Amino acid sequence: MPVDQLEFRRVMGHFATGVTVVTTHDGAGKLAGLTANAVASVSLEPPMMLVCVDKKSDSYPAFGASQVFAVNILSNAQETLSRRFAKSGGDKFTGVGYTLGVTGAPVLSDTIAHLECRVRHEFDAGDHTIYVGEAVEISVRSEGDPLLYFRGGYRNLSA
Numbered sequence: 001m002p003v004d005q006l007e008f009r010r011v012m013g014h015f016a017t018g019v020t021v022v023t024t025h026d027g028a029g030k031l032a033g034l035t036a037n038a039v040a041s042v043s044l045e046p047p048m049m050l051v052c053v054d055k056k057s058d059s060y061p062a063f064g065a066s067q068v069f070a071v072n073i074l075s076n077a078q079e080t081l082s083r084r085f086a087k088s089g090g091d092k093f094t095g096v097g098y099t100l101g102v103t104g105a106p107v108l109s110d111t112i113a114h115l116e117c118r119v120r121h122e123f124d125a126g127d128h129t130i131y132v133g134e135a136v137e138i139s140v141r142s143e144g145d146p147l148l149y150f151r152g153g154y155r156n157l158s159a
């Protein structure tokens with residue numbers, strides 16, 4: 001019997017993760033980004049990480065166009081930002097603090113840490129594409145607590 005999609009989502013919801021906003025640009029000045037927890041470090045030599053991006057997301061074409069992305073690791077004070085980037089449509093960046101990084105991808109303000117990457121490999125994976133990027137600029141920006149996601153809801157380390 002094939003695995004039911006909703007059950008797959010429910011089961012994987014038991015895997016607690018941090019929350020990131022993965023940002024990029026389309027190579028012509030338009031910024032894009034989405035909330036993502038399907039991110040992981042992959043390799044140390046060279047330092048590489050992966051992000052899994054839904055082919056149906058509005059942001060998707062920009063990843064292919066620019067071949068760069070920034071992973072912004074959110075703090076527990078950034079749930080509103082996470083919700084904003086988890087909705088398609090509108091200008092997600094209006095009123096949001098950011099600077100453009102060395103890759104041109106937006107690096108969001110007040111995160112815990114960020115990594116900017118240049119895509120080295122990409123893999124077709126069902127309804128998502130896995131982008132594996134080499135980290136070219138990284139930094140820890142605060143020692144604050146992370147925003148967490150578990151069983152379909154936002155959590156804090158202490159709650």
Ligand SMILES: Cc1cc2nc3c(=O)[nH]c(=O)nc-3n(C[C@H](O)[C@H](O)[C@H](O)COP(=O)(O)O)c2cc1C
Nearest residue numbers: 034035036037038052053054057058059086087088
């Ligand atoms: C906690 C959380 C984690 C998510 N992780 C991913 C992910 O790893 N990859 C992805 O493509 N979408 C993920 N999403 C869904 C996107 O954020 C959502 O589809 C968003 O609307 C896409 O925005 P866009 O269409 O403007 O690009 C996640 C959403 C939430 C709330």
